[in-house]
Amino acid sequence: xxxxxxxxxxxxxxxxxxxxxxxxxxxxxxxxxxxxxxxxxxxxxxxxxxxxxxxxxxxxxxxxxxxxxxxxxxxxxxxxxxxxxxxxxxxxxxxxxxxxxxxxxxxxxxxxxxxxxxxxxxxxxxxxxxxxxxxxxxxxxxxxxxxxxxxxxxxxxxxxxxxxxxxxxxxxxxxxxxxxxxxxxxxxxxxxxxxxxxxxxxxxxxxxxxxxxxxxxxxxxxxxxxxxxxxxxxxxxx
Amino acid sequence: xxxxxxxxxxxxxxxxxxxxxxxxxxxxxxxxxxxxxxxxxxxxxxxxxxxxxxxxxxxxxxxxxxxxxxxxxxxxxxxxxxxxxxxxxxxxxxxxxxxxxxxxxxxxxxxxxxxxxxxxxxxxxxxxxxxxxxxxxxxxxxxxxxxxxxxxxxxxxxxxxxxxxxxxxxxxxxxxxxxxxxxxxxxxxxxxxxxxxxxxxxxxxxxxxxxxxxxxxxxxxxxxxxxxxxxxxxxxxx
DNA sequence: GGTTAAACGGGGAGCCGATCCCCGCTTATT
DNA sequence: AATAAGCGGGGATCGGCTCCCCGTTTAACC
Numbered sequence: 001x002x003x004x005x006x007x008x009x010x011x012x013x014x015x016x017x018x019x020x021x022x023x024x025x026x027x028x029x030x031x032x033x034x035x036x037x038x039x040x041x042x043x044x045x046x047x048x049x050x051x052x053x054x055x056x057x058x059x060x061x062x063x064x065x066x067x068x069x070x071x072x073x074x075x076x077x078x079x080x081x082x083x084x085x086x087x088x089x090x091x092x093x094x095x096x097x098x099x100x101x102x103x104x105x106x107x108x109x110x111x112x113x114x115x116x117x118x119x120x121x122x123x124x125x126x127x128x129x130x131x132x133x134x135x136x137x138x139x140x141x142x143x144x145x146x147x148x149x150x151x152x153x154x155x156x157x158x159x160x161x162x163x164x165x166x167x168x169x170x171x172x173x174x175x176x177x178x179x180x181x182x183x184x185x186x187x188x189x190x191x192x193x194x195x196x197x198x199x200x201x202x203x204x205x206x207x208x209x210x211x212x213x214x215x216x217x218x219x220x221x222x223x224x225x226x227x228x229x230x231x232x233x234x235x236x237x238x
Numbered sequence: 239x240x241x242x243x244x245x246x247x248x249x250x251x252x253x254x255x256x257x258x259x260x261x262x263x264x265x266x267x268x269x270x271x272x273x274x275x276x277x278x279x280x281x282x283x284x285x286x287x288x289x290x291x292x293x294x295x296x297x298x299x300x301x302x303x304x305x306x307x308x309x310x311x312x313x314x315x316x317x318x319x320x321x322x323x324x325x326x327x328x329x330x331x332x333x334x335x336x337x338x339x340x341x342x343x344x345x346x347x348x349x350x351x352x353x354x355x356x357x358x359x360x361x362x363x364x365x366x367x368x369x370x371x372x373x374x375x376x377x378x379x380x381x382x383x384x385x386x387x388x389x390x391x392x393x394x395x396x397x398x399x400x401x402x403x404x405x406x407x408x409x410x411x412x413x414x415x416x417x418x419x420x421x422x423x424x425x426x427x428x429x430x431x432x433x434x435x436x437x438x439x440x441x442x443x444x445x446x447x448x449x450x451x452x453x454x455x456x457x458x459x460x461x462x463x464x465x466x467x468x469x470x471x472x473x474x475x476x
Numbered sequence: 477g478g479t480t481a482a483a484c485g486g487g488g489a490g491c492c493g494a495t496c497c498c499c500g501c502t503t504a505t506t
Numbered sequence: 507a508a509t510a511a512g513c514g515g516g517g518a519t520c521g522g523c524t525c526c527c528c529g530t531t532t533a534a535c536c
Contacts, residue, residue, distance in 0.1 A: 013505095015504055015512065016504065016505090017504070017512075017513085018512060018513090021512085041494060042494075043495085051513075052515060053515085057497085062495095063495090101442075162424075162428070165412070165424060165428070168412065169408050170407050170408065174357050174358065174406065185445060186446065189400060190403070190404045190432075195435065196435035197430075197434035197436075198431060199441055203437055204433070206430050208423035208424065208427045251534090252483090254533065254534090255484085255533065256484090259483085279522080279524090280523075281522090291485080292483095292485065292526080293483080293484060293485075295524080301524090
């Protein structure tokens with residue numbers, strides 16, 4: 001009667017409070033990473049999560065593993081937001097660009113800025129889980145932008161990368177912790193201004209070229225390969 | 239014959255290479271502060287400046303003094319840029335908004351992002367030199383914006399603080415050093431988009447309220463006073 | 477060109493703070 | 507109530523940043 005379920009649960013059953021703590025740690029880390037980058041002290045993350053530092057190390061072997069899970073968590077949640085925005089855009093009365101606006105503001109509240117480590121070397125971009133999650137996110141956002149573009153509401157000389165990077169930029173708090181109490185309000189103001197700059201027709205000509213995520217990834221891969229090569233050499237001569 | 243000049247020079251005469259090194263240190267620190275914040279390792283700054291670490295400590299008693307001078311240096315240079323832009327705006331054939339555009343892009347190249355410490359606690363906002371320099375900068379930028387606004391080219395629901403903070407935000411490189419080789423190009427793209435969002439007529443309604451620098455300063459003062467009170471108490475009970 | 481002293485560079489001691497482990501206690505589960 | 511998984515705080519360890527010391531270089535002035 002209970003054998004199968006019990007056995008299953010025996011394997012994958014963390015205690016309820018363990019799950020709660022794990023989630024708390026991830027969300028606390030998300031805030032810290034946005035504010036201080038992925039080098040934020042783990043003890044401080046533990047403090048913010050309201051748990052002992054040992055609990056952090058019990059759940060995540062090292063910093064890299066924590067960063068990994070935070071990125072995964074945020075990516076998934078933002079992807080979900082993008083999917084919802086697409087639904088809104090496809091609705092009868094929906095305006096694709098307004099859906100895009102809504103997505104952007106919501107993504108900020110989900111701390112999309114915590115994804116910066118993806119672009120740095122703090123995380124392994126080749127990990128299958130991360131890669132898959134990232135592609136899902138790109139596809140969703142691209143879909144949203146495509147709808148706005150097709151509706152003639154989004155300028156045509158920008159790509160997913162432009163939006164994502166600018167979002168990350170505008171979202172990050174200024175160094176020096178809580179320098180402004182209502183910083184969030186500021187962020188949303190600036191996002192709104194930025195979005196106004198994205199609407200069609202374009203009001204100016206852009207320098208550089210549209211940044212697709214292909215390119216960001218290419219930079220990635222090159223760096224990843226360099227790193228792989230380096231560590232190989234390291235092993236070789238050792 | 240030489241007494242006066244020699245005596246004068248005796249007092250204010252650093253060696254030529256000392257001056258050169260000092261300048262090198264300041265500009266290297268400027269880069270580092272933009273990239274890593276004002277906590278960047280001084281040894282690394284020395285390395286980038288191409289001098290020994292002792293030279294840094296010889297010129298600047300501590301980190302705070304270095305930060306102070308960097309902020310002053312950048313503020314002055316950006317103020318100069320704003321003044322030039324105003325000249326351009328006032329010229330016969332000048333377009334105030336185009337002058338503003340030019341100023342923004344130039345300010346980025348002058349590493350205006352290095353001014354972030356002003357908004358954090360890394361620097362004493364009450365220092366007369368800094369305060370004066372900041373006010374000069376505000377006035378210049380305000381003058382530039384006023385011209386663009388008067389020409390009907392700049393939306394009326396934004397203020398100096400909006401521009402300055404957003405500029406600092408968009409300018410800062412993503413954490414993880416040289417993640418993108420042509421990051422500068424990216425920055426200028428995003429600035430251009432942001433500027434397009436600033437042009438009149440406004441395409442959307444902004445949340446929050448126009449951020450004048452009054453407000454930023456007010457936040458400042460409150461924090462500064464809190465800090466002063468704290469240290470006073472500290473002295474008192476000691 | 478020689479002399480002088482300011483300025484420089486590298487090496488190393490001291491120190492602060494982050495990481496991670498250990499052990500007695502708490503608490504969810506049954 | 508029994509049991510063991512999970513927790514929290516304290517402390518050893520270690521790495522990196524800061525700052526000083528001293529032999530050497532180099533600009534400044536005769």
